[in-house]
Amino acid sequence: MSAHLLTLTHINKSFAEHHQQHPLLKDLSISVNQGEVIALIGASGSGKSTLLNIIAGIELPDTGRVTVEQTVLNQLSEADRTRFRRQQVGFIFQFFNLLPTLSVRENILLPLQLNQLTTDQAFFELLVNSTQIEQLLDRYPDDLSGGEQQRVALCRALIHQPRLVLADEPTGSLDNETADQVFTLLLNIAHQEQQTLIIATHNLQLASQTDRVCRLASGKITEQTLS
Numbered sequence: 001m002s003a004h005l006l007t008l009t010h011i012n013k014s015f016a017e018h019h020q021q022h023p024l025l026k027d028l029s030i031s032v033n034q035g036e037v038i039a040l041i042g043a044s045g046s047g048k049s050t051l052l053n054i055i056a057g058i059e060l061p062d063t064g065r066v067t068v069e070q071t072v073l074n075q076l077s078e079a080d081r082t083r084f085r086r087q088q089v090g091f092i093f094q095f096f097n098l099l100p101t102l103s104v105r106e107n108i109l110l111p112l113q114l115n116q117l118t119t120d121q122a123f124f125e126l127l128v129n130s131t132q133i134e135q136l137l138d139r140y141p142d143d144l145s146g147g148e149q150q151r152v153a154l155c156r157a158l159i160h161q162p163r164l165v166l167a168d169e170p171t172g173s174l175d176n177e178t179a180d181q182v183f184t185l186l187l188n189i190a191h192q193e194q195q196t197l198i199i200a201t202h203n204l205q206l207a208s209q210t211d212r213v214c215r216l217a218s219g220k221i222t223e224q225t226l227s
């Protein structure tokens with residue numbers, strides 16, 4: 001049996017603009033091992049967020065297959081894709097996507113509630129303490145800075161200990177020191193939980209700490225060595 005957790009096969013995705021199709025991802029294929037930590041780099045507009053959305057089943061490719069273990073994600077119904085995402089995936093969105101009517105604590109605990117899981121209090125405290133948001137738990141997202149919201153989004157993505165974590169520029173709103181801490185936390189938890197982690201980032205210094213760096217350009221992925 002293959003050790004691949006995730007396989008993308010011949011993925012194509014284009015967007016329509018002014019009655020023209022613009023190809024964004026072109027016959028893109030990649031396999032990712034269980035427990036592997038990957039940095040996804042590439043210019044703004046190269047398609048990093050789109051690719052993460054396709055891996056999570058939020059968006060569908062035009063053609064090609066997304067396979068997570070034995071499941072071909074893009075052949076599932078929308079309801080099954082949603083269930084899969086809720087249970088197996090932790091997604092840190094580039095623009096956070098916190099729910100404004102829920103407190104910070106409620107936002108973080110939401111994945112547990114949706115999966116009818118009980119809270120592991122020690123793990124909850126580990127997350128909020130190491131992201132330094134323990135003082136913010138009763139506040140609401142609109143009252144937080146961008147960097148604070150980003151750290152809440154990170155806790156929410158990890159709380160249910162998913163096997164696949166997709167992080168879309170998870171340190172983009174943080175100062176250098178906090179970015180280093182949050183990145184280290186993501187890597188440590190991934191190792192501890194044997195998670196497969198894909199991090200889109202523009203920060204090459206952080207990217208160089210991962211197992212494998214993949215550059216997205218002209219719709220394709222190439223492996224890159226950062227010195």
Ligand SMILES: Nc1ncnc2c1ncn2[C@@H]1O[C@H](COP(=O)(O)OP(=O)(O)OP(=O)(O)O)[C@@H](O)[C@H]1O
Pocket residue numbers: 015016024042043044045046047048049050051094
């Ligand atoms: N739903 C959509 N409809 C039309 N165009 C889209 C759609 N989603 C993405 N695009 C276009 O696809 C391109 C890639 O967008 P994407 O957000 O994936 O890039 P990115 O690599 O994440 O960029 P950044 O580093 O700025 O976050 C952009 O030109 C964007 O405008």
Ligand SMILES: [Mg+2]
Pocket residue numbers: 048049050094168
């Ligand atoms: Mg993006």
